[in-house]
Amino acid sequence: MERKKEDRRVRITKQAIRESLVELMGRQPISKISVKMICEAADINRSTFYAHYKDQYALLHAVQGEVIGEVKAQIFSARFFGASGGAMDVLVRILEYGCENAALVKVLLSENGDASFQSELMQLAHEKFLAELEGERSLPPRTLQYLNEFAVGGLLSIMRRWLETDCADEPEMIADLMMKLLVSGTQGLYSAK
Amino acid sequence: MERKKEDRRVRITKQAIRESLVELMGRQPISKISVKMICEAADINRSTFYAHYKDQYALLHAVQGEVIGEVKAQIFSARFFGASGGAMDVLVRILEYGCENAALVKVLLSENGDASFQSELMQLAHEKFLAELEGERSLPPRTLQYLNEFAVGGLLSIMRRWLETDCADEPEMIADLMMKLLVSGTQGLYSAK
DNA sequence: ATGATAATAGACATTGTGTTTATTATTACA
DNA sequence: TGTAATAATAAACACAATGTCTATTATCAT
Numbered sequence: 001m002e003r004k005k006e007d008r009r010v011r012i013t014k015q016a017i018r019e020s021l022v023e024l025m026g027r028q029p030i031s032k033i034s035v036k037m038i039c040e041a042a043d044i045n046r047s048t049f050y051a052h053y054k055d056q057y058a059l060l061h062a063v064q065g066e067v068i069g070e071v072k073a074q075i076f077s078a079r080f081f082g083a084s085g086g087a088m089d090v091l092v093r094i095l096e097y098g099c100e101n102a103a104l105v106k107v108l109l110s111e112n113g114d115a116s117f118q119s120e121l122m123q124l125a126h127e128k129f130l131a132e133l134e135g136e137r138s139l140p141p142r143t144l145q146y147l148n149e150f151a152v153g154g155l156l157s158i159m160r161r162w163l164e165t166d167c168a169d170e171p172e173m174i175a176d177l178m179m180k181l182l183v184s185g186t187q188g189l190y191s192a193k
Numbered sequence: 194m195e196r197k198k199e200d201r202r203v204r205i206t207k208q209a210i211r212e213s214l215v216e217l218m219g220r221q222p223i224s225k226i227s228v229k230m231i232c233e234a235a236d237i238n239r240s241t242f243y244a245h246y247k248d249q250y251a252l253l254h255a256v257q258g259e260v261i262g263e264v265k266a267q268i269f270s271a272r273f274f275g276a277s278g279g280a281m282d283v284l285v286r287i288l289e290y291g292c293e294n295a296a297l298v299k300v301l302l303s304e305n306g307d308a309s310f311q312s313e314l315m316q317l318a319h320e321k322f323l324a325e326l327e328g329e330r331s332l333p334p335r336t337l338q339y340l341n342e343f344a345v346g347g348l349l350s351i352m353r354r355w356l357e358t359d360c361a362d363e364p365e366m367i368a369d370l371m372m373k374l375l376v377s378g379t380q381g382l383y384s385a386k
Numbered sequence: 387a388t389g390a391t392a393a394t395a396g397a398c399a400t401t402g403t404g405t406t407t408a409t410t411a412t413t414a415c416a
Numbered sequence: 417t418g419t420a421a422t423a424a425t426a427a428a429c430a431c432a433a434t435g436t437c438t439a440t441t442a443t444c445a446t
Contacts, residue, residue, distance in 0.1 A: 180378075240394070
């Protein structure tokens with residue numbers, strides 16, 4: 001909407017800051033990372049950092065926000081249930097995005113990541129589920145909740161593992177596995193194919 | 194093994210510190226909690242805190258370690274697969290433990306919690322799976338990995354939700370739901386009952 | 387009752403934090 | 417291409433939490 005307006009210097013600076021954050025978080029949690037460390041790694045002045053972010057946590061939150069924005073766009077781009085293949089397409093696109101930004105997404109989902117990020121992703125998927133399943137009446141509301149949490153938590157865990165293997169398998173294969181596990185559980189792994 | 198040796202004063206102090214930590218983490222992430230805050234909430238001297246813990250993160254880690262120890266004991270107390278009802282029993286016991294220590298466990302699994310705690314729980318369940326499924330040859334190793342991650346991530350998410358509803362349903366009911374979802378996926382929710 | 391030890395109060399140097407100032411370097415664009 | 421706008425820098429600053437001491441008081445185990 002209102003992008004492209006940012007000064008080139010700002011873009012370069014922010015990029016350097018973000019890359020340093022990701023690099024540092026590969027080795028330690030955000031709690032052990034100071035603003036000073038980030039600035040030294042990014043080779044920028046500390047005043048410059050404060051011109052853009054309140055502190056290291058605000059920076060992390062901003063970065064997470066961008067990822068969440070991307071996922072949100074994908075997740076709401078199609079119907080998940082009903083339309084055949086809709087869910088697969090969405091999963092494949094999210095997986096592809098994750099793989100393209102592996103260094104970042106991997107660290108956000110890792111043990112050095114932020115629980116609130118994963119919590120926000122849960123919330124996002126939750127909204128999607130509610131939007132699509134609001135007519136669902138055959139299951140008790142609380143069971144629906146559990147199902148939702150189970151699904152998102154499970155899929156997120158698969159994606160985490162997949163990123164840690166450096167996307168060894170094809171996105172389509174992972175999405176297929178996800179769907180099978182969701183719909184038919186472990187039983188789904190033994191039938192056919 | 195070598196418990197019961199701790200001075201009464203130490204026990205009281207540590208308990209006060211732990212309770213203050215849990216209370217504070219109900220309202221903010223550990224990154225916003227200083228040693229000073231914990232000491233004021235617990236009404237103890239800051240020097241006393243440093244006599245027991247290196248910093249607030251070491252404290253959190255110690256508390257998490259106790260929970261993990263409890264879960265570990267339960268998880269390895271019986272075979273999960275094979276023996277009928279074994280898995281159910283383990284799940285029920287873990288759920289009961291979580292509910293008895295709801296204030297603590299809830300916060301550790303919340304958005305203010307620590308990703309590394311959840312990561313450690315994953316690792317724990319992973320070891321259990323490997324120990325029991327080492328003979329499994331009908332699925333490719335990587336698929337087995339994904340299945341493991343999916344299962345633990347999904348079950349953990351259900352437990353988180355359950356704790357947030359203040360254990361509204363019975364542990365047996367939750368454990369049953371967990372097993373159904375794991376074995377038969379969403380299909381399992383509609384069949385029989 | 388007493389020797390051992392935990393908790394306290396207070397002081398201390400250190401470090402990262404945020405903020406500000408003047409100065410330099412880079413950018414957008416007329 | 418020249419220039420006004422603005423981003424980045426360097427330096428200084430008060431401030432707050434940190435981590436480590438020491439001397440003193442309170443509590444415990446026996």
